[in-house]
Amino acid sequence: MASGRSIRFKISTLLVVPLVSLVALWGFAAATTSGEALNLLKVQTIWTGVINDADGLVSRLQVERLASAERIAGTAPDGAALADARAKADLNRQRLTRSALSEDVQDALTAEMKGRLKEALAAIERLPEIRRLVDTGRLNAGTLITEYATIPDAVHRLYSTITVSSDVELARQAQGMIAADGVRELLSREHALIVAANGRATMHDVHQLAGIDGARTHLWPQAMANLDADLRTPFERLAATPRYNTMERALESAISGKPVDMQLWRGTADPVMKDYTQVIWDGGDRLLAKMEPAGIAILLRAGIAGVLGLLAVVFSVVMSIRVGRRITGELAGLRSSALDLAEVRLPSVVTKLRKGENVDVQTEAPPIAVTTGATSEVADLATAFGSVQRTAVDAAVEQARLRQGVSEALRNLARRSQSLLQRQLRLLDEMQRDTEEPEALERLFKLDHLTTRMRRHAEGLVLLSGGVAGRRWRGTIPVEDVLNGAAAQVEEYTRVRVYPMPECGVSGAAVADLMHLFAELIENATSFSSPGNEVSVRGELVGRGFAVEIEDRGLGMPPEMRQAINERLASPPDFDPSQTERLGFAVVGMLAAKHDIVVTLKPSPYGGTTAIVLVPASLVEALPPPPIELPELESVSVSVVRDDPPGQNRLGQNRSAQNQQVQNPLAQHSPPAGGLPRRVRVSKRGSEARSDSGLPRRTRQANLPEQLRQPQPVEHAELVEPVEPVRERSPEETRALLSSLQSGWQRGRQESDQDGGSLS
Numbered sequence: 029m030a031s032g033r034s035i036r037f038k039i040s041t042l043l044v045v046p047l048v049s050l051v052a053l054w055g056f057a058a059a060t061t062s063g064e065a066l067n068l069l070k071v072q073t074i075w076t077g078v079i080n081d082a083d084g085l086v087s088r089l090q091v092e093r094l095a096s097a098e099r100i101a102g103t104a105p106d107g108a109a110l111a112d113a114r115a116k117a118d119l120n121r122q123r124l125t126r127s128a129l130s131e132d133v134q135d136a137l138t139a140e141m142k143g144r145l146k147e148a149l150a151a152i153e154r155l156p157e158i159r160r161l162v163d164t165g166r167l168n169a170g171t172l173i174t175e176y177a178t179i180p181d182a183v184h185r186l187y188s189t190i191t192v193s194s195d196v197e198l199a200r201q202a203q204g205m206i207a208a209d210g211v212r213e214l215l216s217r218e219h220a221l222i223v224a225a226n227g228r229a230t231m232h233d234v235h236q237l238a239g240i241d242g243a244r245t246h247l248w249p250q251a252m253a254n255l256d257a258d259l260r261t262p263f264e265r266l267a268a269t270p271r272y273n274t275m276e277r278a279l280e281s282a283i284s285g286k287p288v289d290m291q292l293w294r295g296t297a298d299p300v301m302k303d304y305t306q307v308i309w310d311g312g313d314r315l316l317a318k319m320e321p322a323g324i325a326i327l328l329r330a331g332i333a334g335v336l337g338l339l340a341v342v343f344s345v346v347m348s349i350r351v352g353r354r355i356t357g358e359l360a361g362l363r364s365s366a367l368d369l370a371e372v373r374l375p376s377v378v379t380k381l382r383k384g385e386n387v388d389v390q391t392e393a394p395p396i397a398v399t400t401g402a403t404s405e406v407a408d409l410a411t412a413f414g415s416v417q418r419t420a421v422d423a424a425v426e427q428a429r430l431r432q433g434v435s436e437a438l439r440n441l442a443r444r445s446q447s448l449l450q451r452q453l454r455l456l457d458e459m460q461r462d463t464e465e466p467e468a469l470e471r472l473f474k475l476d477h478l479t480t481r482m483r484r485h486a487e488g489l490v491l492l493s494g495g496v497a498g499r500r501w502r503g504t505i506p507v508e509d510v511l512n513g514a515a516a517q518v519e520e521y522t523r524v525r526v527y528p529m530p531e532c533g534v535s536g537a538a539v540a541d542l543m544h545l546f547a548e549l550i551e552n553a554t555s556f557s558s559p560g561n562e563v564s565v566r567g568e569l570v571g572r573g574f575a576v577e578i579e580d581r582g583l584g585m586p587p588e589m590r591q592a593i594n595e596r597l598a599s600p601p602d603f604d605p606s607q608t609e610r611l612g613f614a615v616v617g618m619l620a621a622k623h624d625i626v627v628t629l630k631p632s633p634y635g636g637t638t639a640i641v642l643v644p645a646s647l648v649e650a651l652p653p654p655p656i657e658l659p660e661l662e663s664v665s666v667s668v669v670r671d672d673p674p675g676q677n678r679l680g681q682n683r684s685a686q687n688q689q690v691q692n693p694l695a696q697h698s699p700p701a702g703g704l705p706r707r708v709r710v711s712k713r714g715s716e717a718r719s720d721s722g723l724p725r726r727t728r729q730a731n732l733p734e735q736l737r738q739p740q741p742v743e744h745a746e747l748v749e750p751v752e753p754v755r756e757r758s759p760e761e762t763r764a765l766l767s768s769l770q771s772g773w774q775r776g777r778q779e780s781d782q783d784g785g786s787l788s
Contacts (some may be wrong), residue, residue: 039352050344054337070136074190075316077133078145081124082183083209083312085152087305088117090216093176096162097224100172103290114159121152140189148182155179169224170236173217180213197256198318204254205311207247208263212304214244218279219297227288238283259314262307269303271296358406362413369417377421381428387421449483469766480517487544501536504649507574510539511565514546520554529567532574533651534643538623542643545619548612549578549627549639557582557636573645581634590629590637597627623647 092113098104127133128145137145158175161167167175187206217240225233252260266272274296282288380387395414456476463469508529515524534542546565553563557580567576585593593613600617620627626642 039355047344047348051341054341071190073132073136077127077130079187079190081120081127082148082186085117085120085124086180086183086213088113088120089176089179090213092117093172093216093220094223096172097169097220099162100167100169100224101226103226121155125149141186144186144189148186151179151182169221169229169233172224173221173236177217184210200254201256201259201315204251204259205315207251207254208311209308211244211248211251212308214240214247215304216301218244219301222282222288222293227290229282234283234285241279241283259311262310266303266307271300275300355403358403362406362410366413373417374420374424377424381425387425449479452479481519501539503536504533504651505536505539506531506533506651507567510534510543511546511567511576514543515550515565517547518551518554520559523554523561524550524563524565526565530569531651532569533649534647535649538647541619541623545616545625546576546641548616549641552612553578553580553639556580570642572642574643574648576641576643577638578641579632579638580636581632582636584631584635584637594629
């Protein structure tokens with residue numbers, strides 16, 4: 029049986045097999061009993077259509093044969109008796125032919141019966157030829173008996189193929205009556221042979237007579253043995269009469285070759301033949317009377333068997349359907365309960381547990397209800413399923429508690445790490461403020477940058493464990509500052525280039541999450557691209573918000589992986605602690621889903637990957653240009669650029685530590701309200717690339733050939749008026765410059781601490 033079949037199909041199959049067997053048995057019994065009834069009906073049809081007419085024809089032919097024997101012997105007074113016998117025989121012959129060939133009789137006959145009937149009809153068709161031989165005197169006593177004997181012999185062979193009843197006793201008695209009728213035929217032949225010989229039988233006639241009498245003597249006890257007492261008594265009574273005994277003695281005398289007294293013979297043989305024929309007819313009637321009750325019993329038995337069998341079949345079908353429907357209904361209800369548990373209850377419990385709601389196990393996992401009087405196995409199975417669902421709900425609750433406990437533990441550890449890292453950053457600020465050696469200051473800057481990255485990873489752990497970032501900003505923060513702050517949190521920040529972008533900002537409540545999201549994407553771009561390639565960060569206003577493109581020029585990723593990551597970012601699943609190879613994407617997906625941000629990866633034209641971040645318009649706010657006041661500087665031109673958030677990174681410091689141009693931070697300048705602090709980038713125009721006492725400075729087109737150099741335009745600072753070129757600084761002035769820079773950072777960090785660990 030196929031394993032994919034339904035339980036209804038299997039139960040129906042189990043019920044159909046015995047039902048089919050029962051129906052087959054009922055059909056066999058009904059066919060057997062009805063077959064007997066049909067056979068009885070067939071026997072009646074054959075009896076009325078063949079046997080009665082055939083027996084009447086044989087009786088008429090016996091009379092005709094005796095009249096023909098008288099004509100051959102020359103003892104007939106006239107031909108009236110022969111003509112009358114022939115006329116009566118012809119009527120029986122026509123009636124037999126007509127009834128035997130009728131459709132209903134032919135349908136009742138078997139193939140063997142039809143063959144025997146055909147032989148009998150063929151023998152009867154020779155009757156006119158036999159009569160012609162009699163009329164022309166071409167037959168003697170022996171040939172007369174032989175010619176007429178062909179018809180009775182064919183009829184008796186037809187009788188032997190007919191089974192008149194399925195009752196063995198009745199069938200035996202019927203065979204006895206057929207044998208007794210054969211005895212009459214043999215006795216009639218002996219009678220006609222003696223009459224045709226007229227008492228002067230030839231030696232051939234005597235031999236023929238002896239053969240016929242021997243056959244009769246042999247057939248008589250067989251016939252009597254098959255008859256019961258009721259049918260046998262008339263024959264025995266006839267055989268005990270004086271006439272019958274006289275006839276037997278006359279036959280013995282004729283067989284011995286002695287002449288027969290014809291007057292004595294006719295006086296005894298004619299009455300005996302008449303009495304014998306009457307006994308045959310009376311016995312046939314009595315046998316038919318016995319067969320009628322048997323036939324009625326057969327019909328009654330067939331009807332009772334058929335009705336009872338049909339009732340049993342109908343009852344079995346009804347009970348099977350009811351039982352099958354009941355079991356199927358119980359199992360279907362059990363299946364519905366199991367599916368409800370798997371598809372509704374457990375997911376609902378898990379959803380509630382994820383939301384932090386309390387779950388009552390008894391309410392969420394009630395016992396599976398079964399109908400009253402349900403099958404014991406089904407009830408036991410329902411109880412087992414109820415136990416399974418309670419265990420499953422208990423396990424889900426326990427797992428949720430365990431997961432919540434692990435998340436809280438991770439959050440506590442991450443919070444402690446954040447606190448320690450915050451203290452470490454303060455300590456580094458103090459060390460930087462107290463350090464005047466450039467090499468030591470450079471190492472402190474590197475350590476400060478590493479600490480900032482560690483703080484980002486700690487924030488990622490807090491986010492993955494279900495917490496929120498601890499830092500907050502007030503007001504509106506420029507998007508470019510957020511991107512610069514994110515770039516400063518990656519290891520290879522020097523490869524990241526943030527291109528100028530429109531003046532707009534984001535809400536301070538989302539700054540920490542956005543900065544973390546961009547930092548993870550930039551970190552991924554720098555990790556999977558060549559160390560010599562740039563990671564470009566561009567942004568612009570679009571119809572649905574602000575789009576940021578982070579593009580690397582690495583090897584890219586296979587389309588299947590990119591599609592899988594895009595699907596994960598579009599519908600981020602619950603964080604699985606066992607999936608630790610791409611924690612950054614897990615954080616990005618979580619933050620993007622929190623703020624309705626769309627993050628999409630696509631191939632870069634340079635062969636790498638471009639991450640497109642669409643910040644919704646609800647988070648984007650207009651950023652008016654803040655007023656800037658600059659202190660007086662001697663011979664310098666300055667350009668104001670946005671710096672990274674204090675406490676977030678030391679991008680400017682590290683670039684200075686890397687032998688980049690030292691910048692005048694304008695430490696006494698206060699940051700714009702609600703924004704990140706700004707740093708002032710100082711550049712020299714028209715002076716040497718390096719002075720004896722100052723730090724290295726970049727000179728435009730200093731390394732170009734003379735033919736490629738172009739006239740230098742007069743540069744203007746952003747938002748300020750140009751000033752005189754700066755003079756060379758002494759080491760003391762440079763030290764003072766760095767101290768001023770540290771002081772500005774320290775003030776920003778102190779303000780962050782006062783705001784609960786966030787910057788404003």
